[in-house]
Amino acid sequence: MIAALLASYDVPDATVADLLCDRHDPDAVAFTFVETDGATRDVAYGELADRSKRLATVLATRGVERGTRVPVLMGKRPELVVTLLAIWRLGAVHVPLFTAFATGAIRMRVESSAATLVITEPAQRVKLDPIAGVDVLEVGPALDRLIEHSEPFAPSVAVGGDGTMILLFTSGTTGRPKGVTVPVRALAAFHCYLHYGLDVTEDDVFWNAADPGWAYGLYYGIVGPLACGRRNLLLNAGFTPESTLEVIKALGVTNFAGAPTIYRALSKSGEFAPLSLRRGSSAGEPLTPDVVDWAARALGVEIRDHYGQTELGMVIGNSWHNDISKPLKKGSMGHPMPGYSAGIVEGQIAVDIPRSPLFWFTGYEGEAGKTTERFTPDGRWYLTADTGHVDEDGYFYFTARDDDVILAAGYRIGPFDVESVLITHPAVADVAVVGRPDPEGVRGEIVAAFIVLADGANPGDELAEELKRLVRDGYSKHAYPRAVHFVDTLPRTPSGKVQRFLLRQR
Missing domain, CATH: 3.30.300.30 (ANL, C-terminal domain)
Known part of the structure; x- marks a missing residue:
């Protein structure tokens, strides 16, 4: 499967909009959007295709073209997905902005990406006012009318497998955030993780609850599901244990993924009857054994820990797919995902690049020195800066960030x-x-x-x-x-x- 995925996504004439949208059944549901009052709205690929083509025409008149960096500050609403597809139709680059950011964090990313246009929603607009030198496009009735009266943009701009589709900044746990350029060929890795790591099937009601302002939510809540043609739920509200349980019950979620903080908050909120889940996955920080024990009892499903980075996507995990699933070991983050080989080098968890066909990271934007630190002198190993060890059965264990x-x-x-x-x-x-x-x-x-x-x-x-x-x-x-x-x-x-x-x- 790995070779087939690479052949599908790493091609010279690759257009992101075709890979993520246009090749799918226009009547198939791509996302179900859930509002704070519980109301839901299904959005099909055909609607996404039409509106994103028309928005692409609007963006082209604003000077957006191949290689243009376009930051997007928006919640989990239909306009977000339409906007991303419109950016990619033009061969431009999406720069994610998390809606909880204050102006300082937004300014750093806008200026570092040399952006001249930011797309946002009314509730976030005020954060952009202090940032000089950028044009702001706000979603709403006025833009909707402009989209409806615009001709569809065609054909989509091809950027190839090595072309950049995302510029995502790291979270800054150990210092200033660094810009990671994500190429189109990374779609093969994202697709692989949804299939093997999360085991998202056609029959699943899948919900990745992570925010698309960050890697796990963007890679596996929007981009990966679009690549695979698998529906995801997007809840346009902040996290609470109560709302999470309500959505799982109301929509019959069978495959859930989220951060350890979500599971920890749920575990502290009280006991409840087993749910409809058949798969539960965690990523972002190590999952403590007490949460694993609690989930098996309270949720009726194992919670499987997975490991990755903004620079890599997910590379090690307790994979769910029956072809590669292994018994859990408490405290372990599992084995390398298909398409990756890993080891311990200089005490750090490391990826063996020649033996990892899905590896896609090439460096940080404008940070040659920081990039060099991530590789061994011979270029064979990518060093994660996370310390860990491997047991006799090949299970990997995270210890700490090297700095920690x-x-x-x-x-x-x-x-x-x-x-x-x-x-x-x-x-x-x-x-x-x-x-x-x-x-x-x-x-x-x-x-x-x-x-x-x-x-x-x-x-x-x-x-x-x-x-x-x-x-x-x-x-x-x-x-x-x-x-x-x-x-x-x-x-x-x-x-x-x-x-x-x-x-x-x-």
């Missing part, structure tokens, strides 16, 4: 291992662990835990000592947190990843 490893008294301690123990305490709703300089100057660093308490839990020395004992007696004497801080919230990126560098600075 704690060096205490000669030991290398992974924050995730300590967090996995602390989160099991009923008083702990959320937790992050970092290394802080040892105030006594003896150990180099000490383990410091930042704890968000569950409702009704009382902070204090007694609970702090209890949490220390939990790690010391249940995991390891060398890894227990010598400092415990109770906090209201943890600093996270808008995609939900803990910004540990900010905790180290406290």
Whole structure:
């Protein structure tokens, strides 16, 4: 299948709009949009094709052409998908903007991409006002009338398999976000993950709840489903445990994917009867074993952890497809996906490029030095900067971002291992662990835990000592947190990843 996918997507005359839209049955439903009141609307490929062709004509009059970078600041509404397809019809490049961004984060991405036009929705328009030198196109009645009176743009511009379709900036967990250029041939990898990793079938009611302002939601909530011709649900509302359960029940979701924070919030919201799910998947951060145990009991399905990066898409996972599925091992993120080979190099999880035909990352936009750091000198291995190990059965385990490893008294301690123990305490709703300089100057660093308490839990020395004992007696004497801080919230990126560098600075 890998060779066939590559042949389909890595071709000189590839047009993104054809690969994602025009080749599908025009009457088939591409997305079901769900509003906050529970109302739903199906949008078929034929409607997407017609409106995106007409919008492409409008964008062409604004100077959008092959290679033009076009940031889009919009929620999960039909206009978002229409806009992306219109951009790709012109051979232009989509620059995702997350709707929770403030003006500063938006400005950085707009300026870094050298964009002159931003497309947005009314609720987000005010964030763009302080940014000079950019034209703004706002969806709404006026643009709808312009689209309806425009002729369809044809033919779509071919950019080839190596042509750029997306410029997506990393989440910035360890520093300034970097721009990742995503080529058209990456569609083969996205298609493969939906098929093997998530096992999305024609009969599934699939819901990837991640936001398309970030890699997992964009790659596997919009682009991947379009490539495969598989319907996805898009909920145009913020996350709550209650709304998530309501959508799953009301629409009969059978295949669900989301971030660990979603599952953790659900697990803290109370017990409920098993749902209609046959597949459950997690990505973005390691999935702690307590959530795996809870899901099997409360949801009636395993939650399988998958690993990837903005630069790669998903490359290692506990794949669901029956042809390659293996039993879960708690704490493991599974095996390399089809089309990838991986190993441990210099203590880091690494991708073996010659043996990974679906590998597509070529570098960061305008960041030659940062790009060089990602590859071994001989060019064979891509280095993820995530430390980990592989067991005797070939299961991979994540330890930490290389920058996050704690060096205490000669030991290398992974924050995730300590967090996995602390989160099991009923008083702990959320937790992050970092290394802080040892105030006594003896150990180099000490383990410091930042704890968000569950409702009704009382902070204090007694609970702090209890949490220390939990790690010391249940995991390891060398890894227990010598400092415990109770906090209201943890600093996270808008995609939900803990910004540990900010905790180290406290």
